[in-house]
Amino acid sequence: MKPFLDFRLALNVLFPNACVVCKNPFVFDHQNLICQDCLSQMKEDILFYCHSCGKSGDNTYPVCNDCIPERKYEDIKVFTSYYKVQHAIQHLKFQKIKTLAKDLGLLIKDDIQDYIKSNKIQNVLYVPISEKVKKERGFNHLKEILRYCVPSFLVKDYIKKVRETDLQVRLNKEERFKNLKDAFSLTVDKLEGNTLVFDDVITTGATLLEIFRVLKGKVNGKVYAYAIAKG
Structure with missing residues (x-):
């Protein structure tokens, strides 16, 4: 096994990849999309938005x-509004670069664990994807990110997507809310x-609000949400 790894490392050094964010070539480890320089610039922001519904x-x-x-x-x-984080999330979701889940998970690990401890969280749910999307992509990107930042015993598969919906990124604000109605x-x-409730990007808050509607009255405790980025 070691000679193979050495050979792969040699190829990596001879033929480095170009970072999709800064376009500079870099020697990569487990993923060949975003360089360490760009990853290191992804930091927590102080943001102003409604802490009840996510509206800006x-x-x-x-x-x-x-x-x-x-x-x-x-x-x-x-966690942040930094555009490079959203860039990484898009590649994880739509280009199926599963290895980016590790970088995103480690990026928010300390912050989300502090949030979980300070609010005495006992269940971590994540926004589900449909069976069709899961079959096409092969994984739920949010569950993959959680593997690297949250203890596994807290993560529960209790929310299910019960019908297909259009991609939220293609819709305006009003359409986003209609698109997700009764989807979970x-x-x-x-x-x-x-x-x-864990999500990747909050834009209008439609996804989190629809999930809150599903959870309302069914949680013997308080309901919180955590998102990686604000769109």
Whole structure:
């Protein structure tokens, strides 16, 4: 096995790949898309958005006017708005570069673990994909990221996608909410303990709000959300 690895390393040095973000050639380890220089620039941001529904805009921080009468999530934490993180997520999802899950997981590991501990989270759920998409892609990118940043005993497969939907990135704000209506279901009757919903990018908040609707009244505890990036 070692001679093969040495041969692969030699090829890597002789023929380095170009980073899809900065376009510079780099010697890669487990993934050949984004160089370490670009990865090292991906850091946590201080962002202003509604911590109940994820909405951005004027007068939304810490809670928007729509959420004052009835709060939704106890809190939503977003790691960053840095565009290079979103670039990496897109390649993981749509180019099926599964090895990027490790980089993204390690990027947020300390932050999400601190968030889980401080809020006494007992269940970590993630946004599901349909069976059709899972068959085409071969994996749920969110579950893969969680493998590198959250203890496995906390991660639960309790949310299911029950119908096909259009890609959210192709839709406007109003269409995004309609697209996801009744798209998810909960596979258990009740969840005990504080629960966290994990997503990749929040843009309009449509995905998290639809999942909150599914969880409402079925969690014996508080409901939180964590997203890697804000679109």
